[in-house]
Amino acid sequence: MDLLSRLSRFNARHPWSHNDFYRRWIAGQVASSGARHVLDVGCGTGNLIDRLRLRAVSVTGLEPDPPTARIAAARFAGTDTVVIEEAGFGQRDRNRRWDAITLVAVLHHLPLSETLRELRECLSPGGRLVVIGCYREASPGDFLISTAALVANPVMGLIKHPAPARSLPVQMTAPTAAARETLDEIRVEAAATLPGARIRRRLFWRYSLVYDKPAA
Structure with missing residues (x-):
């Protein structure tokens, strides 16, 4: 062998979860932005939300996988500050804006250019996008x-x-997918769509992206 x-x-x-490895760092990035209302896209069973809710006024989690969404919903049942929706990013409330948005190993499941543009639009002025992503x-x-x-x-x-x-x-146990874009391709797209985004290669087959939307 x-x-x-x-x-x-x-x-x-x-x-062990490579995604959970970055939970503390992500929560710190969100907290340092002063975000009050947070959207976690592809929230899984809610491990990151468990940290985000300690600092935020409200956290909305979107999870398209029904069994996983049910686990997350049961986990936060009775918690007024957390809402779990069995939905993907395309099914979000398009009239709402958030102070911070997080995605962990989710972006590579979605069309990159379109999703980055829509994420920018979903942020409130001065809001922060925090991504831990996978790359080819x-x-x-x-x-x-x-x-x-x-x-x-x-x-x-x-x-x-x-x-x-x-x-x-x-x-x-949630569904997974292979990454399509290389890190260089992600950098190019982010530079065009999210000017000023900070991207770093990370350990355990991940990269981080942090973008602050201009306040004005």
Whole structure:
């Protein structure tokens, strides 16, 4: 059995969420913007919302996968500051604007150019967009970071899930899709649609994008 197969089997026994790894950072970005009303697109089971609601006046979570949306809705039942909608981004309230919008491993499921434009329009003046996204590996830099992630991933798995798992955690069972755009393509589109957006390559096959909409 080759090394990658062994790593895959090990990681399956010690699963952990690469998306949850960035929860604290995302919540900090939202909090530092002073956002009061937040939209979390593709909220999953609500792990990020659990942090966002501590600082915001209200958090709306959109989740198109019915079983996942039901889990999130049950989790926050009776919480006046959180609303979970079984809906995708295209089914949002188009008349509403938010002080901050977050997307975690969601943007690559959607048409990039159109979605970035609509996200900008959904922000209130002075609002902040925070994205943790997936990209298609293409450059030497991509593969270098990927190699580092391959080494770090099982270590994190042992730390976060030391006992061998019989099944994936529920937050890791929602439908997934392969990324279409490279990081360079995302940078080009963001520069055209979200002037001033800050994009960084991140560990564990992710990148971050932060955009502040002008106040005027």
